[in-house]
Amino acid sequence: MSNETGSDKFTAINEIARRRGFFWQSYEIYGGVGGFVTYGPLGAKLKQNIERKIRELFVNKLGILEIESSVIAPRKVFEASGHVNHFKEPMIECSKCNKRFRADHLLQEYTKISATETEKMSLEEIKQAIEKNAITCPECGGIFNPPKQFLTMFETTIGPYSAATGYGRPEAAQGIFVEFSRLYKMAREKLPFGVIQIGHALRNEISPRQGLMRLREFTIADLEFFFDPEMPCCHLLKDVESETLTLVLSEKRAKGSEEAISVTVKEALEQKIVSSEWQVFFMAIAKKLLTEIGVPPENQRFIEKLPWEKAHYATQCFDQEVYVDRWGWVEVSGHAYRTDYDLASHMKASGADLCVYKEYETPVEQKQVVLKPVMAKMGPAFKAEATKVADLLLKASAEEVATSLEKNGYYMVENYRILPNHVDFSCQETVVRGKRFIPHVVEPSFGSDRLVYVTLEYAYHVKDDRVLMSFPRTIAPTQIGVYPLVSKDGLVEKAEEMHKLLVNEGFTAEFDETGSIGRRYARADEAGVPLGITIDYDTMSDGTVTIRNRDSWQQVRSPIKDLPELLQKYFKGKIHFEDLGTLLQVK
RNA sequence: GCGGUCGUAGUCUAGUUUGGUUAGGACAUCAGCCUGCCACGCUGACGACCCGGGUUCAAAUCCCGGCGACCGCACCA
Numbered sequence A: 001m002s003n004e005t006g007s008d009k010f011t012a013i014n015e016i017a018r019r020r021g022f023f024w025q026s027y028e029i030y031g032g033v034g035g036f037v038t039y040g041p042l043g044a045k046l047k048q049n050i051e052r053k054i055r056e057l058f059v060n061k062l063g064i065l066e067i068e069s070s071v072i073a074p075r076k077v078f079e080a081s082g083h084v085n086h087f088k089e090p091m092i093e094c095s096k097c098n099k100r101f102r103a104d105h106l107l108q109e110y111t112k113i114s115a116t117e118t119e120k121m122s123l124e125e126i127k128q129a130i131e132k133n134a135i136t137c138p139e140c141g142g143i144f145n146p147p148k149q150f151l152t153m154f155e156t157t158i159g160p161y162s163a164a165t166g167y168g169r170p171e172a173a174q175g176i177f178v179e180f181s182r183l184y185k186m187a188r189e190k191l192p193f194g195v196i197q198i199g200h201a202l203r204n205e206i207s208p209r210q211g212l213m214r215l216r217e218f219t220i221a222d223l224e225f226f227f228d229p230e231m232p233c234c235h236l237l238k239d240v241e242s243e244t245l246t247l248v249l250s251e252k253r254a255k256g257s258e259e260a261i262s263v264t265v266k267e268a269l270e271q272k273i274v275s276s277e278w279q280v281f282f283m284a285i286a287k288k289l290l291t292e293i294g295v296p297p298e299n300q301r302f303i304e305k306l307p308w309e310k311a312h313y314a315t316q317c318f319d320q321e322v323y324v325d326r327w328g329w330v331e332v333s334g335h336a337y338r339t340d341y342d343l344a345s346h347m348k349a350s351g352a353d354l355c356v357y358k359e360y361e362t363p364v365e366q367k368q369v370v371l372k373p374v375m376a377k378m379g380p381a382f383k384a385e386a387t388k389v390a391d392l393l394l395k396a397s398a399e400e401v402a403t404s405l406e407k408n409g410y411y412m413v414e415n416y417r418i419l420p421n422h423v424d425f426s427c428q429e430t431v432v433r434g435k436r437f438i439p440h441v442v443e444p445s446f447g448s449d450r451l452v453y454v455t456l457e458y459a460y461h462v463k464d465d466r467v468l469m470s471f472p473r474t475i476a477p478t479q480i481g482v483y484p485l486v487s488k489d490g491l492v493e494k495a496e497e498m499h500k501l502l503v504n505e506g507f508t509a510e511f512d513e514t515g516s517i518g519r520r521y522a523r524a525d526e527a528g529v530p531l532g533i534t535i536d537y538d539t540m541s542d543g544t545v546t547i548r549n550r551d552s553w554q555q556v557r558s559p560i561k562d563l564p565e566l567l568q569k570y571f572k573g574k575i576h577f578e579d580l581g582t583l584l585q586v587k
Numbered sequence B: 001g002c003g004g005u006c007g008u009a010g011u012c013u014a015g016u017u018u019g020g021u022u023a024g025g026a027c028a029u030c031a032g033c034c035u036g037c038c039a040c041g042c043u044g045a046c047g048a049c050c051c052g053g054g055u056u057c058a059a060a061u062c063c064c065g066g067c068g069a070c071c072g073c074a075c076c077a
Helices: A009-020 A043-061 A075-080 A101-109 A117-119 A123-132 A173-177 A180-186 A250-254 A265-270 A277-292 A341-350 A375-393 A398-408 A448-459 A491-504 A517-526 A538-541 A562-573
Strands: A023-026 A037-039 A072-073 A090-094 A100-102 A148-151 A155-157 A165-169 A193-202 A217-227 A242-248 A261-265 A299-305 A319-325 A328-339 A356-373 A411-412 A415-417 A421-435 A440-447 A459-464 A467-468 A480-484 A509-511 A531-535 A544-549 A553-557 A582-584
Touching: A009 A023, A009 A123, A009 A459, A009 A467, A037 A043, A043 A193, A043 A217, A043 A277, A043 A440, A043 A448, A072 A250, A075 A165, A075 A328, A090 A101, A100 A101, A100 A356, A101 A123, A123 A165, A148 A328, A173 A180, A173 A193, A173 A217, A173 A341, A180 A193, A180 A440, A180 A448, A217 A277, A242 A265, A242 A277, A261 A265, A265 A277, A277 A299, A277 A319, A277 A328, A277 A440, A277 A448, A319 A440, A319 A448, A328 A448, A341 A440, A356 A375, A356 A398, A375 A411, A398 A411, A398 A421, A421 A562, A440 A448, A448 A459, A467 A509, A467 A517, A480 A491, A480 A517, A491 A509, A491 A531, A491 A562, A517 A531, A531 A562, A538 A544, A544 A562
Parallel strands: A242 A299, A480 A509, A480 A531
Antiparallel strands: A023 A037, A072 A165, A090 A100, A090 A148, A155 A165, A193 A217, A217 A440, A242 A261, A299 A319, A319 A328, A328 A440, A356 A421, A411 A415, A459 A467, A531 A544, A544 A553, A553 A582
C-alpha cells in the first residue's frame, strides 16, 4: 500500500474514472471548480444501481416510504433545525502569519469559557474576549484580525427582489421532518415507520479536495425512522441478531485507542453498547449494504462519535467507516439517535402540532376533581370582575384550590379571595384512551458518492497488467458485452441479433465489434462488464455461444434459447457462473 | 485561506535548466486491411503547451497575476 502521490488507488481510480467515464470534475472547460463532479455514463449507471440497492434493502424490504423534497428551504427551517447556528464557525486569522484558527476553540483553550457559552457569543463578543484575554497567535504570537463567520450552508434569496433568505439543504433529513404530519397520515398513523429521501445536498466546504469523498454538492440518502420511545423494540431484530458488528467505542477512543471489538447485534444490545434497537438494526443493514457493494466485512467498522464530535441533534452516534487506500478509515454512513430533537424544534418554531396520538391497549380510568365556579355567588361578590376571576380560577389546579379552601377557608387567586361557596367541586371520571407524544428518531444516513467511490476502489483489480473493475454483478453498470468473434461471415449480424434479444429482455448490454476479441474483452473488463457473450462459428451451426467471466476469464458454452432465463437468475445472484453452461478449457 | 510541488492531445509523457524551423513519442479512440478467444500486426485519421498580462525580433520555456490539481496546515455538523 503506497501513500505516494500518483501511485495509489485513489489516483488510479480517478484516472480510470476520467478515461472511462465514471466521473470527472465539473466545469472543466472553465478550469474546473472544486467540490463538484459530473458522473459520466458508466458512473451515473453505477450510482443508480447502488441507490437501487439502498432501496432494495431499506425501502422495499422494510416498507419504508420514499419521498423527494426540494433542495432550497426558507431560513426558518434551518433556524429551527439548528443549522443556522451550528453550520457556521467563527474563524480568526493571524495578521502576521495568516494562520487560521477557530476563534471559539481558542477561547475555550485560553480562557475558562465553555463550548456552550462560546456557541452563543456574537462576533463582537468574541472579538472583545480575544482582546480582553490578550490572546495572540499560538504559532507566531501575532495579533489577530477581527473574527469572521464562515457559514457552510449555501445562502440564497428566494424570489426576485426578495429579502427572504433561503439555504441549500446540508442534509435531506429536514425535508422529511417538516412534512412529518402528512407522512404520518400516509403511514396510516402507526408507529414505527420510516421515510427515506435520496437527493442532493449542499455544503460549502472550505477545502473539498478529496474527489468523490468530499463534495460541495453531493447525494445523500437520509432515512428517518420514527418510533415510540416507550416502545423502542425492533420487531425485525431477529433477522440480524446474530450478525457481527465491528465497533470502536468512544470510551476507548477518549483514551486515544482505536481498538475495535467484535460483537453480535444481540450482544451489543445486551451489553448496552448501542442504546437503541432500531439503531443497531440499521447498522446491521448498513453492513449488509456495504458488503453487497463489494466491501469485505473486515474492512468495515463502526466508530462511536465522541461527545464533541457529535452533531448538534444526536445523542448516540456511530459512523460506519470503510478502509480505503489513501486515507485509511473514512465515513460512509452515519447512524444517529436524534431523539425528538427535530420534531420538537419544528413544533416550537412553526407552532404546528407534530405530536402523535397513541391509544393505550387498555384505557386508563382517571378520577379527577373538577372545579366549577358558582356564578350566582361570584357575580354579587366580584361584580364586574366576576368573569375574569372565574377564568383565572379555571386555570388553577382544582386539587390546589380544594386543599387551600379546606385548610385556610379561602383560596387566593391573584388578589381575589375565593370562598368555599364560590365554587362547586365534582368528581369526574374520565377514561383516558391514549396519550400524545413526539416520536423519537433514529437516522441512518449514507453518502451516495462515497459509496460509489468505495465500490470503485474495492472493484479495482489488476490482473496481468490489465485493470479489471470487479463490480458485484448486481450493481455493474453494464451487464453483458456482445461480441462477434470476427467481423465477417455473418457473425456481426448474428451478434447484433443477440444484442437486441438481450436488450429486449431488459438487460444492459453493449455491442462491440471493433478490434481483436482480446482487446474487446480487455476493454469490457475495465468497464466492469461481468459477462461477455461471443458469437463464433459454432453459433452459426448449433445456436450456442460462449459466455466469459470477467473475473476468472473462464468460459462456458450455452444455447442461446436458454440464455434469458439463466441470465436473469445470474444477475439476481441466484446461480453461479458455472451454472450458465458447460465449462470450456481455456488454453 | 496559507506553505510546498505541479499544470503539454482522452491518458501517460519528451521538450522548460540554456527562449529559435512544422512541440516528439507511447497508449487509447476512429476509418480500412487483417482476424478462429484474452490489449497481435499494417496503413491512415483525429487530437495538446491551464488562462491573462509582461519582457523579447521571437515564449511551452523567463517574469507577474489568476485558475486548477496534489501533499501538508486548518476545517470537515
